[in-house]
Amino acid sequence: MKRICLLLTMVLSVTPLVFNGCSDKKVKIGLLMDSYEQERWERDRDYFIKHATELGAEVMVEVSEGSAAKQFDQAEKLLREKADILVIVPVDLNKTASIVALAHRYNAKVLSYDRLIKDCDLDFYISFDNIEVGALQAEYLAKVCPEGNYAVIGGAVTDNNAALIKLGQMEVLEPLIEKGDIKIVYDQFSEKWSEDNGYYHMIECLKKHSDIDAVLAANDALANGAAKALEEKSLLGKVYLTGQDAELEACQRIIAGTQSMTVYKPIEAIAYKAAEIAVKLATESTFDEVHLAVNNGKKMVPSLLLPAMVVNKETLKLTVVADGYLKENKIFE
Secondary structure, three states, rough: OOOOOOEEHHHHHHHHEEEEEOOOOOOOEEEEEOOOOOOOOOHHHHHHHHHHHHOOOEEEEEOOOOOOOHHHHHHHHHHOOOOOOOEEOOOOOOOOHHHHHHHOOOOOOEEEOOOOOOOOOOEEEEEEHHHHHHHOOOOOOHHHOOOEEEEEEEEOOOHHHHHHHHHHHHHHHHHHHHHEEEEEEEEOOOOOOOOEEEEHHHHHHHHHHHOOEEEEEEOOHHHHHHHHHHOOOEEEEEEEOOOOOOOOHHHHHHHOOOOOEEEEEOHHHHHHHHHHHHHHHHOOOEEOOOOOEOOOOOOOOEEEOOOOEEEEOOHHHHHHHOHHHHOOOOOOO
């Protein structure tokens, strides 16, 4: 699959990250969360703390409840408490750049977790391949619904991942749109990755387009809201619906036949790897080899992007259940 050259630069080496230097210093990590509104984020926090603690680090956690201003104040508090590195799930891709600048004034480093912080001297970025996430969603829909009217409900405008997912989706769909096989009748980003936003956008779409065939919802929270709106119009199960994050409710809908698929991003894998990199960034001066860099608008940021996978009826047990992410009895209860 093609990649967007202005966004990603691949280096041919696939060698692992190598850090120089060593230290017996006990690392203090400031973990700045956006919110716990989505099901996954408490898992990220818990896995990160568990592995960072195993590595001998101390983790101080703050959650900003979706407020960029509050996240800045929390970052300043953690830096005054001698955090060596901030691991940030940014509330706002642009505003969080001020936290990076602040951290560097305190001689602390910043790792951007899952969401890219734009236009700043960011030290490291770890996420999933979000262009691929969007492509997986669109490829699945294009296979099961190769013709018809599509609604696209995008992620939060404050999150760079939403734009990357959209790029992946359109990379797949544009040839079908140009052929006239697929028509995008509704296409909006959301204010937040929330059920309320998904419901709102689905209602707005159905006011003008009741003949919808497929809904490309960027994540499961948005899909939750879209599903409720579709159910009110007796369309649930008649319209193809995507998601992302493999939330329990979404997986239950997949079994029931009212959601077509979701995308599973192994949370334990990203949290553990982020903990390892955070400790190394805080204690070791340089690293020699990185196999990926991502353009954040100011620099090519050393990065690690992890793979994601499709979850549908056929693969559910082989992915989220086999990985221990969800309990089989919970999904099928």
